[in-house]
Amino acid sequence: MSKPILEMKEISKGFTGVKALSAVNFKVEQGEIHCLIGENGAGKSTLMKVLSGVYPHGTYKGDIVFEGSVQSFARISDSVKAGIAIIYQELALFPDLTVYENIFAGNEITQGAVVNWNRTIVQAKEMLRKVKLNVNPETKIKDLGVGKQQLVEIAKALSKDVKLLILDEPTAALNEDDSENLLTLLRELKQQGITCIMISHKLKEVIAIADKATVLRDGRTICTLDASKGEITESVIIKNMVGREIDDIYPKRTNRSFGENVLEIRNWRAYDAKLGRNVVKNVDLHVKKGEIVGIAGLMGSGRTELALSLFGNPKSYKLQGDLLLEGKTRSFKHTRDAIKAGIAYVTEDRKGDGLFLIQDIKNNISAANLEAVASRGIINGNEEVKVANGYKQSMNIKAPSVEQIVGNLSGGNQQKVSLGKWLFVGPKLLILDEPTRGIDVGAKFEIYTIMNKLISEGMSIIMISSELGEVLGMSDRVYVMAEGRITGELSIEDADQEKIMHFATQ
The missing domain is CATH 3.40.50.300 (P-loop containing nucleotide triphosphate hydrolases)
Structure with missing residues (x-):
């Protein structure tokens, strides 16, 4: 058995009112493809952000041991220097720059104080060859499809002498051919000695590529499955991913007539x-x-x-x-x-798309139906307050008044305001x-x-x-x-x- 390249021991991480990770243990062996799986919100991405320095040392509890040494990454650049690279589902490329400029962005090849562009292009071609991407390095990123952009991201990681490559839902936006090409590349990188952690919801891909798979649920480590022991099967994965009962937080409905x-x-x-x-x-x-x-x-x-x-x-x-x-x-x-x-739609992103955080409750509730609180094109402030107070009471919005700024409310009360806004359109x-x-x-x-x-x-x-x-x-x-x-x-x-x-x- 090979030695572990990574051990994350008793990792706990919380946000305001939410425990995202609770004493998670996670071990990855040198040279393996290790899949990290679980439902949305299980803690997978949070764990990888702890590992990569997005959440710096001191903001979590527990130890990261990489290549035998305890690490204290204060920022992403520290984990990159150690040989860890993470590629997110939302690619971090500059669309108006060329492929070679993106591959070496932040890691420029210099001669003295000047970037050596000739050497950069030559090295970029070598990185593209490694990821089997046949494109002109002078092509702009915006002119490439998503699958090819994903390969550019991997080439960028390889240019930094990566030892541990983390991919967060790498095939979520890819078609079947691009997905298969990516999995083939990961197998080849494994042969070159690069260890890979892949977060994926696609169980067929996990079964096809994983040497081991760790299941997280509700911010805790549930189990680690070993392909060599025949443990990575769809039924076993699903059982461990969803192994919890519905509790009593769902109010019962006696009448179900449609x-x-x-x-x-x-x-x-x-x-x-x-x-x-x-x-x-x-x-x-x-x-x-x-x-x-x-x-x-x-x-x-x-x-x-x-x-x-x-x-x-x-x-x-x-x-x-x-x-x-x-x-x-x-x-x-x-x-x-x-x-x-x-038809009304309450968005999943209440802070980004659903609410005006710098405005008060009454302005937010009336926003989608201003005609109902206006007369001859002028908003009737008294009517707006009356309507907002009605929703504040009926939806139990906890705030001193409807003139409370929405950005200062708790998440639950913000969601009630967002819901009230759309109920007001009837x-x-x-x-x-x-x-x-x-x-x-x-x-x-x-x-x-x-x-x-x-x-x-x-x-x-x-x-x-x-x-x-x-x-x-x-x-x-x-x-x-x-x-x-x-x-x-x-x-x-x-x-x-x-x-x-x-x-x-x-």
Whole structure:
């Protein structure tokens, strides 16, 4: 057995009110491909950010032992000097610079105080040869596809004499051919002595490439599986990934009676010109009046893209297929059209897209429906306060007044404001994208209670969630997505965590 190149011992990391990692132990042997797996929010990326110095020494508890020595990385550059390189799903390349400039960015080849561009181009060609990327090094990054950009990132890591290469969901945005090429490259790098840690939700890839796989769940190490012992199988991985019971935070609904279809889409496709591919592929889906339809799936499965394509298409996808609202074929050219038709969307990114953090509660709640609090084009401040106070009371928004700045509220109260903002437009169909992300258990229960109340009043809800317990605890029916497709539809009576995870990894 080879010696470990990395040992992370008893790593604990917390954020405000959240324990992200709890005494995690993680060991990687020299020269192996080790996959790190778990549900969204399990702590995988946080653990790798601790390792790479994104979260510096002193902000976590525990020890990092790399090549036999305890490390105290104060910044990313310290881990890079030690021979550790991390490549994120969101590539960190400069689109308007050339391939060779990107490969050696921050690691320039100099002659005296001047960059030696001739040597840089020669060395860049050598790095490109190693990753089997046949492109002119003078090509600009923005002119390459995502798969080739991923290879440029790896070439950049190799230029720094990397010993341990970390890839965070490296194939999430790649097509099948590019994904297979990347896995082949990782096998070849292994033969060259480079150790690799790969975070992946795609179990088929894990099974195909991993020498070992460590499962994290709720910020804890669950187990490490060994391929040589036949332990890395789909059933074993899923059992360890989802091995927890639904607890009592989901309020019960006694009445589950549904009306006619509020929404139906047939053969629905969305093409993203920037990515050069379909992000939603031939989806058939329906939602009945008074129904909560859960959409489950892993990161990159196309759930948010589907929601945005329904909500007036703000990303300007090229859409095909049929959309019927209450039985009538509709086409929305703008989010305004979707809102007027009775569709509302609560984004997963409440701080970035959902709220005006520097404005107060009343301004945020009225923002999507200013006409309702205005007279002759002038906002009626008294009416705005009255409306906001109504939602503050009905949704139990904890704040001194509706003039409290939203950025100063807790995550749960921010989410209630975001929800109140969209309820004020009076939707028939409410799309909730990760409705309880980053909020505590008490606030989650309140959000769930609000959802049940809305359903009892005849509203319909599409709930996108990465938490399988939430999907099972709140949904009447579940669709599962993978790579832009619906891979499974389950009644809540037939659904369980293992079935959902099976469909999510197809």
